[in-house]
Amino acid sequence: MSASNGTICSSTNRPTPLDRAAQAFGQICSRINAPTVDGRRIGHGVPRRRVNVRELVEILPLLEADGRDAVWRELVRLSREHGEPWPTIAIGIALPGLRTAAARLTRGYAGDSGDLDAELVTAFYEALRSADIGRHNVCGGLRAVAYNQVRRMRYGTVSYSARTVDLDALPESIAPVTRCGHPDMVLAKAVRAAVIDRREAELIGATRLEDLPLTTVAKKLGMAVTTAWCRRRSAETRLASWIKENDNES
Template structure:
């Protein structure tokens, strides 16, 4: 039983923030602790301060911002001049801030994430080498650098497929993959939709805005707005369909995307009326229908009736 507990302990991953915490404890409380001369910085006790005591003083809300900035300016410069010990000292001094960043990023995730913690610490250390210490608010800027790198890593994780048994094929990632707002934003980036078309779809399909209200705000007619939305959703559906087909046949991501493609024709009064009026053999969709005689391009274009607003 003792051996089993020992083996379990050995296989438990060491979290990066725990490593920072342990290293800082050694630097601040070892036989030769790192200290900062408080006589050099206004607002600190006029003596050599161990780093753990210094951190406690800086965390006090009564500590002046100018004092905190002066301390962090000194710490950053020492890390660049004296190397690894002071780099670790800076990470330890910022540990409460880094732990707060990790908590904020992992509120919706179960358990601890060593990879995310590593990204947060990496973002902090990368900024430590380049942050401008002449400008004020040194620590907040270091914290935001750590947050940005951690957030980017978290977004990549949430957007990537997760291996599942059997065969460890790709599985549908957790949200926000496939969120309608993200789909519309990606379609705008890929030039499938204009910003106005994405706003029209998002406002009238996802929000409570009616087409008539949207048209009134954008100084166009409801009929023109319906036509614009129908054309835009047709292009969007084709784009999502082609994107899904680029994946493997047994990819559940592709299946989910294909099954979720909007049936836009039945939702629009304009397209519904046209469908009812059309009869087999009367639609001009053959090679000689004349659809491509003007301009000769299959690239979607916008008619003068389409509202285009930044």
């Protein structure tokens, strides 16, 4: 059954992560002072004035391919430079394609399809932060990056418990960060140096090194997926700075 904002809920009326993204996008669009983009900056057929996101959704399908790419490059720029609500807006505009990708990912999947949906949303957010947008079909490229990341996670075969590193069991004497030869050792040393905590090390190790779904790891650690995503992002920023500093000192 379709909701008034276009969200399609399951027969159990339990909203999926994609449903929640649609709801969040609908709330943004319904504001009297809905966010706007600068049509003069975008060009390529977009009206040369401030265009709110409700109107942008209507304009986008009418543009030529170059115009759609110009809009998406601006959405990515706003997401990277200003943060929310622009990532949520980008997700909302990309939802039709993301729903198609989610349907492909969940076909024949025996687990909770909501986990894959959540991973797809998270992976798209991450693609907004770091993916190359210099090529044609920017939205399709972002979606492909997210889809391929979740696809690799889906077909992982080793259980989380088998992959978890016991940080206490690692030796106290560890080589310099850039010389240790194993990422788990880097994480362990970072924990001992109080750069990141144990839970952040587990988040990074399990999701980045072992390609486990963020939803699975977040559940084990007792975190909401969005909390886990934010903590991992913050921890990775600190970790990268620490590694760089140690590299300069070595």
